[in-house]
Amino acid sequence: MSGQLGLGDFFQKYLQKEPLIINKKVLQEHYIPDVLLHRQQQIELIASMLVPALRNEKPSNVFVYGKPGVGKTACIQYIIGHLEATAKTNGANLKTIYLNCKLRTVANTEYRVMAELARGMGVEVPATGLPTDEVYNKFITVVDQKPQVVILVLDEIDRLIAKAGDEILYNLTRINSSLKNAQVSLIGISNDVRFMENIDPRVKSSLGEEEVIFPPYNAIELKEILERRAAVAFRPNALAEGVLEKAAAVAAREHGDARRALALLKVAGEVAERDNSEKVKAEHIDKAEESIEKDRVMDIISSQPKQSQLVLHAILLTTTGRKMETGEVFEKYKDLCIHAGQSPLTQRRISDLIGELDMLGIINAKVISKGRYGRTREIYVSISDELLSKIKVKLQEEL
DNA sequence: AGGTATTCACATGAAACTATTCTCTGAGTTAGG
DNA sequence: TAACTCAGAGAATAGTTTCATGTGAATACCTGT
Known part of the structure; x- marks a missing residue:
């Protein structure tokens, strides 16, 4: 878009286009439907x-x-x-x-x-x-x-x-x-x-x-639940063939979580609208999955206290060799602290913080024994490179 | 070869401490009667 | 004398520190063959 005319055009187009989602409320987490299926x-x-x-x-x-x-x-x-x-x-x-x-x-x-x-x-x-x-x-x-x-x-x-x-x-x-x-x-x-x-x-x-x-919902039940909601939330014919099935299948994979299925559907709808797509397609579900994961991680990170962010940063900077130990991370962390003018915490605390980050699912940390060479946590990060660099940038900003 | 004993590098636990935020209480102060 | 102010005592909480103890298995060290 160049210049104001272009932008005006853009807004016009946006208004003329019929939205895919016509009732977002139904897809939101706290909405309680009149009928609870399968319960x-x-x-x-x-x-x-x-x-x-x-x-x-x-x-x-x-x-x-x-x-x-x-x-x-x-x-x-x-x-x-x-x-x-x-x-x-x-x-x-x-x-x-x-x-x-x-x-x-x-x-x-x-x-x-x-x-x-x-x-x-x-x-x-x-x-x-x-x-x-x-x-x-x-x-x-x-x-x-x-x-x-x-x-x-x-x-x-x-x-x-x-x-x-x-x-x-x-x-x-x-x-x-x-x-x-x-x-x-x-x-x-x-x-x-x-x-x-x-x-x-x-x-x-x-x-x-x-x-x-x-009990968890199975994929079929999830699909029915989604159908019921989608009928209200989306404009008729807004969903391409197989979208509901896909969302249901993804969510069923993770202990039949209906909340997740609904979130997927909602985000997929939003993604599709932004893409100017006629319909919500299966690929939008994939994008939604990524986007949800990204939001989740970013949210967690920014809601983390400074010290914890420092620890995470230390981990990400050390991670070049794929996996590392508590001691290494602690050393790196101390460096960062001096750099950032913060007084470093004890190794005891860092150990706990690493454990917390693990619980949050941002990093993976597993205690292993290396026999003669002690016992420690083996830490590694399993995040896509793209997201990883975004996180690094974010941490730089925050610290 | 087979069996113990060591040893490393932290993990894990418990308790105690610090700083912050907030209520409650009672002493001291003030203003009006 | 009633109303008000203000400092100090107690609580709850989050985040740490200090001190103490635990731990899995790769090695070092025996042992008897």
């Missing part, structure tokens, strides 16, 4: 467990397992929504609080969970400054004001326990004994199936009263 069984099961709440009786504690993107959260929110609505029309005293424990700043410690729960009940609790049991008391007091059933949904509870220990669960399961009027039930949602194994047995028995397992 009828689980929904009925959970609903039957919770139904005593409508008669002001305490439902069992429920535990829900399943890999990411298999509809756990969506189902629970769906059920809870209907349950609350029914309770309202029938005059039952029911209150539900949904809490996602993954969110870093919201609820990944005992204090924050309790504070958030108390807020859910309508008490203002400061972000810091109070003793934890004070918050417990506040929560108990509000809950116990009147006879009611309170259902607490703790999503991604495994993360919470990993960070903050299982004391919270113990306290929450015992909370009923300090309540006179109200009753509290717990719904735990976990991605990790083996989560229960290393938990205080006292908690285990009371929390795991009922368990529901969400």
